[in-house]
Amino acid sequence: MHAPGDVRVEERDDPRIIDPTDAVIRLTATCICGSDLWPYRGIEPVDHAPMGHEYVGVVEEIGSEVRTIAVGDFVVGSFVISDNTCEICRSGFQSQCVHAQFVSQVVGTQAERARIPYADGTLVATPGQPDPELVPSLLAASDVLGTGWFAAVAAEAGPGKTVAVVGDGAVGLMAVLAARQLGAERVIAMSRHPDRQELARHYGATDIVEERGDKGVSRIKELTGGLGAHSVVEAVGTQESFMQAVGATRGGGHLGYVGVNHGVSIPGDELFFAGIHTLGGPAPVRRFLPDLIRLIWDRTIDPGRVFDLSLPLDQAAEGYRAMDERRAVKVLLTL
Numbered sequence: 001m002h003a004p005g006d007v008r009v010e011e012r013d014d015p016r017i018i019d020p021t022d023a024v025i026r027l028t029a030t031c032i033c034g035s036d037l038w039p040y041r042g043i044e045p046v047d048h049a050p051m052g053h054e055y056v057g058v059v060e061e062i063g064s065e066v067r068t069i070a071v072g073d074f075v076v077g078s079f080v081i082s083d084n085t086c087e088i089c090r091s092g093f094q095s096q097c098v099h100a101q102f103v104s105q106v107v108g109t110q111a112e113r114a115r116i117p118y119a120d121g122t123l124v125a126t127p128g129q130p131d132p133e134l135v136p137s138l139l140a141a142s143d144v145l146g147t148g149w150f151a152a153v154a155a156e157a158g159p160g161k162t163v164a165v166v167g168d169g170a171v172g173l174m175a176v177l178a179a180r181q182l183g184a185e186r187v188i189a190m191s192r193h194p195d196r197q198e199l200a201r202h203y204g205a206t207d208i209v210e211e212r213g214d215k216g217v218s219r220i221k222e223l224t225g226g227l228g229a230h231s232v233v234e235a236v237g238t239q240e241s242f243m244q245a246v247g248a249t250r251g252g253g254h255l256g257y258v259g260v261n262h263g264v265s266i267p268g269d270e271l272f273f274a275g276i277h278t279l280g281g282p283a284p285v286r287r288f289l290p291d292l293i294r295l296i297w298d299r300t301i302d303p304g305r306v307f308d309l310s311l312p313l314d315q316a317a318e319g320y321r322a323m324d325e326r327r328a329v330k331v332l333l334t335l
């Protein structure tokens with residue numbers, strides 16, 4: 001991305017092994033993330049940056065200290081590099097690893113090949129070479145599914161719970177899927193787009209709320225006997241969506257927030273008097289990858305349906321336009 005709104009596909013140097021814990025992969029597919037739209041729209045600074053942090057592919061080369069990943073393996077990786085051995089990783093928060101680096105900042109996986117640092121701690125090999133139809137779902141696990149899953153876990157979605165999801169982008173839709181898989185009794189998707197409502201229902205939403213802001217909060221309260229939802233997922237990251245999520249959470253309930261915050265300022269008194277549990281931030285996708293890969297491999301879940309436009313990598317600029325103009329929920333880039 002040369003500048004906001006200016007995406008070009010150009011030649012970069014081939015990645016190579018630098019550290020003995022690296023792997024080089026040839027990507028099978030990659031994609032454009034909702035968070036890539038922040039620099040595209042000029043809300044985050046960008047200057048000739050390689051883009052992309054979601055990836056699946058085949059390992060071409062490994063460093064001398066890589067143990068669990070072999071050349072030829074098909075791998076799915078997290079959007080945050082982690083060693084998966086430090087004390088923070090072992091507690092399940094690989095996105096806060098002492099060696100954490102964002103793939104978007106140090107790699108850029110909207111590319112044919114990529115160097116992945118800490119390959120053992122970042123990548124997970126699939127049980128074999130996947131059928132082509134599974135590739136979009138495995139790619140979704142790299143970020144949007146893993147992030148939606150973390151949000152649902154952070155919100156303590158589970159049996160007997162009513163879960164409300166603020167945001168109908170790919171992560172919100174994946175949180176709906178996760179909430180259902182985790183056994184939630186009722187899942188309320190907040191969406192005003194008919195095509196996204198339909199996808200939310202496919203993934204297990206039982207109710208749709210179209211209202212936003214205070215009206216959205218009132219509607220959630222109406223649907224929950226005046227109490228608010230047990231579990232709320234925030235998957236947008238704006239002031240309005242965040243306060244909508246706080247307001248929709250019942251006293252003593254849980255809010256999981258994974259929308260990358262931009263200009264959000266939470267009034268201390270509102271948070272104080274809400275009396276809720278909150279947990280969020282960049283998702284530790286690596287924690288969930290082995291389970292998510294198994295659910296996809298067994299065809300229990302089909303997160304790949306969240307990709308509603310597929311383009312060759314050299315048409316990446318059109319993919320960004322389609323997502324920016326909301327013509328596409330999520331764009332898969334083929335290689």
Ligand SMILES: [Zn+2]
Nearest residue numbers: 084086089097
């Ligand atoms: Zn670590």
